[in-house]
Amino acid sequence: MSEYRVLPGPEHFLPPAAASMGIQLPNPGEAHINGVIASEEKAYEEAARQFLMAKVPTIFPGPLVLWAWNEKAAKKATAIRHLYNTLKDCVQPGQKAMLIPMPDYRPKYPKINPEVEINPNHPNLTIWHNKIDCCMFVGVHCHQANLSLKIIRGGTSCYTIAMCAQAGHEDAMLSFRDASVEKIMRLADTIKRLKGTVQPRLETAKNGASS
């Protein structure tokens, strides 16, 4: 098994593709955490923990859910809204949950407004601008997600989660696969369950611990 671990960056300007470092994708029913195959159970807990720990936990819905291509997409959008509302309810004062869309993939130079959107070709701009330290991709096509996750790992210290509808993302720090409405709802439930049990990074920093 590979020694390489998919960890928050900044790794360096051009981090390697995790796949090229031997990181494998989970089988159906599994997930991965930092590039190590884990049970889905464990991944829900860890994703919820990361969200609750973050100063600015953020969901980035992509075109596959922002646009109502079909009924399934619209239902996923509803579940994502629910996840965001849950996250908003569960964070503590000083934490700020955000929901920022990735409407399309065009490299919109120089017009990107990092307050209202994220672009896969320069995701770091939105992450830096809003001081996002934990994010989840959902509804982003594989190739754009991989590119974007790699850029985030290269240039920021943001923790990345992928709620992937296909086989998972090795370039995220934590990845689910076969995303469905049920899985998104289950993540929301886990966040609700863990509410109040996770110390936000905010607090730790205030206490003098390193963040």
Place this chain on the structure above:
Amino acid sequence: MSKERIQISEDLYDIMPSDYQDLVKSATYGKEDRGWKDIGSSKELIEQHSLCAGCPESMAFRYILASLPNPEDTVMVGSTGCTSLVFPMVAVHNIHSLFGNQNAIASGLKRALSVRFPGRVKDVVVLAGDGATVDIGLDMTLQAWFRQEKFTTICFDNELYANTGGQESGLMQKGFVAKMAPVGKLFDKVRLPEIARESGCHYVVNCTVSKPSLVEKVIRNAVHVAREIGPTYLQLYTPCILEIGKNSMEGLQEMRDSEKPTERFAYKEYVSEPAKQLLAELAAKDKERKAAAKQLASQASA
């Protein structure tokens, strides 16, 4: 196809940037007789552009995007140059190709689209500068025409390499001195419209973009002929005001001056026999449709 496929998920509607909301609300996707007159009363398919202020390429882009007959099912192929700065702001599917490769990419794309979507009309439109079309990409341009590939090639002819600071291009006029071509061009402007005709293009037009109604007409014709018959070519004068020392307000006059009957951008058109027949049929259908609509309107008001 119409706007039905372009709907934002209700639960995420409020977080979408306003330009996307506007596209859904008031862009002209699916509108049968869309054209340049929609500019000002509907959401344009070009958001902003990063061209020089007053660059005629920006006018050309706006007219072309307003005139495409089938924007929701069109894929545009661009190439490196000033035009490529605009595509990121364009709400029509587009592919950026390596400089000069645009007609090769479009050939594969058009074929792949017809295999992937056999029952649906998919238009492919190449839009590239003169350097990309006539110099570095000439091989790909011509080969696509020889092979009778069914897509439209549009060349924004600004008679030099604008994006890299003004080098000599095949379409530059003889004797012209540019910032990075100080000796002056030693050869005549390449006669690409004639070459296009001889290479198998069924509809060829050489003109400026001073008149939006004319741009609308030639774009529609070129796309329809390419869809049904074979390759089409439009060479549009979009002067680089920066390189010819004009200010932002002078682009339009420059085009008007250059389209006079004896000038190099006097309107020139070539239409093959099958294309003539097709355009006549389309015009007849259009007339019928308009007459029917008029009758319906008068019945409704009676």
